[in-house]
Amino acid sequence: MSLPGTPEGNPAVRGVGIGLRARHYREFLESHPRTGWLEVHSENYFGDGGYDLHVLEHVRSRYPISLHGVALSLGSADGVREGHLAKLKRLVDRIEPALVSEHLCWATLGPRHFNDLLPLPYTREALDEVVSHVTRVQDTLRRRILIENVSSYLQFRASELSEFAFLAELAKRSGCGILLDVNNVFVNSVNHGFDPEQALLEIPGEAIGEIHLAGHAAAGELLIDDHGSRVAPQVWRLYEKACRRFGAVPTLIEWDTSIPPLDVLLDEAAMAARLSQAARA
Amino acid sequence: MRELAALQARFGAALDAPLSEADALEIFLGAPDQVKSRFSIYRGNTIANAAKAIGAAYPVVERIVGVEFFAGLAKAYRSRVPAIDGDLNEYGAFFAAFLADFPPATHVPYLADVARLEWLVHRARYAADPAPFDRARLAAVSPEHQLRLRPRLHPACHLLHSDHPIARIWEVHQDTFRGEFEVDFSRGPAHALVFRPRFRVEVAQITDAEAAFLASSLEGGTLETALAAAQARDASFDLGRLLIEWVGSSVIVDFKLDGE
Numbered sequence: 001m002s003l004p005g006t007p008e009g010n011p012a013v014r015g016v017g018i019g020l021r022a023r024h025y026r027e028f029l030e031s032h033p034r035t036g037w038l039e040v041h042s043e044n045y046f047g048d049g050g051y052d053l054h055v056l057e058h059v060r061s062r063y064p065i066s067l068h069g070v071a072l073s074l075g076s077a078d079g080v081r082e083g084h085l086a087k088l089k090r091l092v093d094r095i096e097p098a099l100v101s102e103h104l105c106w107a108t109l110g111p112r113h114f115n116d117l118l119p120l121p122y123t124r125e126a127l128d129e130v131v132s133h134v135t136r137v138q139d140t141l142r143r144r145i146l147i148e149n150v151s152s153y154l155q156f157r158a159s160e161l162s163e164f165a166f167l168a169e170l171a172k173r174s175g176c177g178i179l180l181d182v183n184n185v186f187v188n189s190v191n192h193g194f195d196p197e198q199a200l201l202e203i204p205g206e207a208i209g210e211i212h213l214a215g216h217a218a219a220g221e222l223l224i225d226d227h228g229s230r231v232a233p234q235v236w237r238l239y240e241k242a243c244r245r246f247g248a249v250p251t252l253i254e255w256d257t258s259i260p261p262l263d264v265l266l267d268e269a270a271m272a273a274r275l276s277q278a279a280r281a
Numbered sequence: 282m283r284e285l286a287a288l289q290a291r292f293g294a295a296l297d298a299p300l301s302e303a304d305a306l307e308i309f310l311g312a313p314d315q316v317k318s319r320f321s322i323y324r325g326n327t328i329a330n331a332a333k334a335i336g337a338a339y340p341v342v343e344r345i346v347g348v349e350f351f352a353g354l355a356k357a358y359r360s361r362v363p364a365i366d367g368d369l370n371e372y373g374a375f376f377a378a379f380l381a382d383f384p385p386a387t388h389v390p391y392l393a394d395v396a397r398l399e400w401l402v403h404r405a406r407y408a409a410d411p412a413p414f415d416r417a418r419l420a421a422v423s424p425e426h427q428l429r430l431r432p433r434l435h436p437a438c439h440l441l442h443s444d445h446p447i448a449r450i451w452e453v454h455q456d457t458f459r460g461e462f463e464v465d466f467s468r469g470p471a472h473a474l475v476f477r478p479r480f481r482v483e484v485a486q487i488t489d490a491e492a493a494f495l496a497s498s499l500e501g502g503t504l505e506t507a508l509a510a511a512q513a514r515d516a517s518f519d520l521g522r523l524l525i526e527w528v529g530s531s532v533i534v535d536f537k538l539d540g541e
Contacts, residue, residue, distance in 0.1 A: 044370075046370070046407075050480060054480055077285040081367075087368070109289055109290065109293035115327055115331060116327045125284055157310055222322075
């Protein structure tokens with residue numbers, strides 16, 4: 001069967017997908033649950049071989065696949081590490097995914113890797129750096145990548161642009177697409193006190209290639225982006241607004257801590273599909 | 282110094298030590314107390330993510346010492362050996378060496394060796410998948426050339442020698458283990474073999490002669506030299522039976538012909 005999309009046959013992502021985690025491997029191998037597409041964390045498949053890659057190669061023949069990186073550290077002043085990029089390239093060559101994405105953040109400093117999505121100062125200097133790093137990654141992978149807005153708990157005094165103006169400029173200058181995480185927009189609007197709907201107005205719709213939805217947790221005055229629960233009602237409302245503004249964008253349900261039975265994820269995905277259709281009707 | 286690099290250097294330093302009042306004020310928006318409390322979320326994340334990686338690689342060590350003590354070990358390890366790779370499956374390579382030198386952990390004499398074994402098991406999960414065994418190619422080798430074949434082991438295969446019965450200790454701590462929870466510590470030093478028949482990593486205790494044969498093969502030796510090494514330890518070493526077993530369990534995945 002030949003489907004439109006990447007030339008090698010992994011079709012384009014469409015509709016609503018879910019994050020594939022090890023807990024649900026068996027169900028995907030045995031019964032092929034109905035979902036539009038699947039996204040995995042790239043770094044979990046950096047090995048030479050073994051079970052995880054076996055599962056990914058199996059599901060790629062049935063679902064469009066998105067490789068979502070969490071550790072490339074595109075925002076580090078040190079630049080992108082050759083070795084990490086080489087492993088990502090090896091995986092992209094092996095899976096030929098429909099989408100490749102990463103985060104607008106940093107994690108490396110000298111020899112260290114902090115294994116977290118650390119926030120950036122939104123300065124002109126940082127923008128130049130990130131543009132050059134994204135360009136290098138796209139040149140190496142020979143494809144466009146999507147960059148995701150992250151949730152954050154702190155803001156730098158040095159910032160000269162808003163987070164979303166920074167992302168818009170990055171997309172314009174590097175040619176990358178935007179992975180709009182609606183939950184992160186909401187989390188940051190609470191943590192930093194801005195209007196999340198206004199933030200959507202800053203984002204160029206034509207650059208958006210994917211939307212993320214996930215749950216968050218409240219810790220006092222802060223919202224923590226823990227991907228450990230159902231999508232919050234306010235985030236669903238913001239998603240409806242995003243759908244009205246941006247049209248049909250492939251949407252992903254993410255869940256990374258206290259991962260529930262697959263049915264819960266599929267239920268969240270069905271909700272996203274309903275809202276997306278209704279918003280565009 | 283460029284501003285981005287300077288800010289990241291200060292941010293990174295504060296992930297190891299508490300954020301200073303001056304940094305809180307100068308770098309971030311908001312009242313210093315609020316900034317410090319929010320900053321601690323990042324410090325907590327980076328510690329927790331490293332600890333989670335250690336837990337995933339060393340589940341048997343965790344079972345032996347208990348969840349709480351293990352959390353302390355993971356934290357102490359992380360403060361000595363910070364992560365350097367974005368792939369957290371790479372983190373934890375020095376945990377066994379750390380345990381051997383860390384006084385609170387040395388009351389379990391076999392703990393460091395179990396950790397050594399677990400690291401090999403962890404690495405074996407991500408080792409390359411060999412091509413299927415080519416029996417026809419082997420059958421075409423004439424009998425007089427057979428001893429000059431060089432066995433090639435699966436990339437996931439590792440040998441480990443210990444003063445303790447670590448393969449048995451590992452076995453009784455598996456989720457799937459259903460036998461008697463008993464380890465005979467009186468039997469002295471033992472060899473463990475890590476192998477991966479398909480995708481599930483297994484560990485077996487093997488004899489001195491078997492270990493000598495496989496060690497010779499790992500070094501690229503011929504069947505003849507490997508056999509001599511094994512027979513020097515056990516004159517009754519049964520090569521025919523073991524070859525069938527090892528090919529069947531993907532310990533041996535190919536044979537190189539002379540000159541290959």
